[in-house]
Amino acid sequence: MHRSEFGVIGLGVMGKSISLNIAEHSFKISVYNRISEGEETIVSDFLNEHENFNAIQGFTDLKMFASSLERPRKILIMIKAGAAIDTVIQQLLPVLEDGDIIIDGGNSHYKDTQNRTNYLKSKNINFVGCGISGGEEGARKGPSIMPGGDLEAYRQIAPILEKIAAKDSWGNPCCTYIGSDGAGHFIKMVHNGIEYAEMQLIAETYALLSYSLNNEEIASIFNNWNQGDASGYLLEITSKILQTKEDGKYLIDLILDKAQNKGTGSWSSATALSLGIPNTMISSAVFDRYLSSFKDERVKLSKKITREHKNESVDVTQLKKAYQFARIVNHQQGFLLIKEASSTYNWNLNLSEIARIWTNGCIIRSSLMENSITILKNSNDYFNDENSFSYLKSNEDAMVEVLQFGLQQRISLNTISAAYNYWVSMTTEKLPAHIIQAQRDFFGAHTYQRIDASDSEYFHTKWEEL
Ligand code: 6PG
Numbered sequence: 475m476h477r478s479e480f481g482v483i484g485l486g487v488m489g490k491s492i493s494l495n496i497a498e499h500s501f502k503i504s505v506y507n508r509i510s511e512g513e514e515t516i517v518s519d520f521l522n523e524h525e526n527f528n529a530i531q532g533f534t535d536l537k538m539f540a541s542s543l544e545r546p547r548k549i550l551i552m553i554k555a556g557a558a559i560d561t562v563i564q565q566l567l568p569v570l571e572d573g574d575i576i577i578d579g580g581n582s583h584y585k586d587t588q589n590r591t592n593y594l595k596s597k598n599i600n601f602v603g604c605g606i607s608g609g610e611e612g613a614r615k616g617p618s619i620m621p622g623g624d625l626e627a628y629r630q631i632a633p634i635l636e637k638i639a640a641k642d643s644w645g646n647p648c649c650t651y652i653g654s655d656g657a658g659h660f661i662k663m664v665h666n667g668i669e670y671a672e673m674q675l676i677a678e679t680y681a682l683l684s685y686s687l688n689n690e691e692i693a694s695i696f697n698n699w700n701q702g703d704a705s706g707y708l709l710e711i712t713s714k715i716l717q718t719k720e721d722g723k724y725l726i727d728l729i730l731d732k733a734q735n736k737g738t739g740s741w742s743s744a745t746a747l748s749l750g751i752p753n754t755m756i757s758s759a760v761f762d763r764y765l766s767s768f769k770d771e772r773v774k775l776s777k778k779i780t781r782e783h784k785n786e787s788v789d790v791t792q793l794k795k796a797y798q799f800a801r802i803v804n805h806q807q808g809f810l811l812i813k814e815a816s817s818t819y820n821w822n823l824n825l826s827e828i829a830r831i832w833t834n835g836c837i838i839r840s841s842l843m844e845n846s847i848t849i850l851k852n853s854n855d856y857f858n859d860e861n862s863f864s865y866l867k868s869n870e871d872a873m874v875e876v877l878q879f880g881l882q883q884r885i886s887l888n889t890i891s892a893a894y895n896y897w898v899s900m901t902t903e904k905l906p907a908h909i910i911q912a913q914r915d916f917f918g919a920h921t922y923q924r925i926d927a928s929d930s931e932y933f934h935t936k937w938e939e940l
Contacts, residue, residue, distance in 0.1 A: 478542050479544055497527040505520065543712075567599070602658070603621075619647075642834055671758070707836075755807055755892045784882075801840075827850075876894035
């Protein structure tokens with residue numbers, strides 16, 4: 475039997491799809507899945523279903539799987555993030571040799587990836603923490619791939635990853651070396667954070683439109699927006715979702731309004747909080763999901779209030795401008811978080827290149843992401859980019875109008891508001907933060923700086939006699 479060039483552990487939805495993608499690109503591949511309850515025939519079923527790919531070898535024995543691989547072994551783990559990754563690493567160690575490469579393709583926390591990198595280095599094994607975006611379809615047809623870890627190890631797996639990745643509009647792979655240790659998983663985490671806010675923005679936009687329009691009408695507006703500068707994958711699928719029927723009924727109207735999550739959004743928020751970056755939109759989108767899950771309470775409380783339904787509708791032209799406005803702020807906040815992490819962790823991240831690999835294959839691909847390649851190359855920041863800034867400046871009124879509509883009709887718009895307030899705060903010379911400083915000094919002698927003294931001087935006042 476030939477030796478395989480690549481191995482995949484875990485034949486879940488993503489593992490299967492990526493294995494087929496690799497095999498389709500004429501790489502010889504070995505796949506492994508453990509035998510456990512409900513997964514007894516997963517490997518044989520997979521091989522039977524895909525007999526036409528004769529370069530796939532399947533295993534349920536890890537030692538045989540490892541022996542089937544070319545050295546240095548290149549093994550992609552596609553299983554649920556968390557403790558299971560450490561279990562598989564421990565099972566793999568006895569069957570690996572110095573210089574082999576383990577790639578974690580799940581949504582692992584970047585700090586876990588940093589720890590695993592160090593641990594495996596001490597065992598002479600290279601570890602690549604690799605963000606993969608695009609869901610099942612992306613994995614099968616071309617995902618956006620965000621690998622981090624040892625550069626030399628990346629070079630050895632690059633020919634395969636770059637082949638199976640989606641391609642940008644110039645035909646280049648949506649895969650690039652991100653940075654050392656946890657950088658790839660960090661970037662995937664922020665990708666998901668941006669994704670949360672983008673999804674919530676569409677949800678709030680839907681809430682505004684559905685005040686007066688039906689599913690078909692909203693779908694057609696989204697479809698129309700999707701032809702121009704507001705276009706994006708998430709908008710495109712939402713338009714399709716709104717038109718989908720089951721037994722003659724719109725499926726969307728049958729779906730319970732409790733949004734779930736697997737944690738990457740809250741990790742982005744927690745990271746922004748710990749790095750001191752005001753990532754208000756991701757946090758708002760995470761809290762909106764949490765809030766939605768209090769369904770029983772919402773139902774109970776809503777019965778105590780009757781809200782008049784007015785015969786009014788939101789101005790669609792203004793709403794589109796507000797939607798784009800909020801998206802620019804979301805991207806600004808997301809990339810500022812990346813910029814901060816880059817200096818904190820010495821990752822030397824290339825923001826423009828990150829935007830480039832997010833232009834195809836991933837969930838947040840959009841026209842704005844296409845434009846972001848240039849914006850981030852030239853100014854590293856949307857607010858310092860002349861065109862983006864003037865767009866925000868000239869569409870501030872659209873935000874106000876849309877928010878006013880929401881306030882009047884009692885439609886909660888937490889994430890659109892977060893975008894607006896961030897913009898207003900960032901463009902306000904004097905904020906009331908001096909009140910906070912005075913209060914801190916009053917009750918806790920925390921000191922304050924003064925406008926009539928240098929930045930390095932701190933003052934304390936005895937505000938009243940004890
Ligand atoms: C992707 C997605 C993918 C997954 C999210 C969903 O880039 O392909 O982001 O990773 O769909 O993790 O996350 P939640 O379950 O937390 O919404």
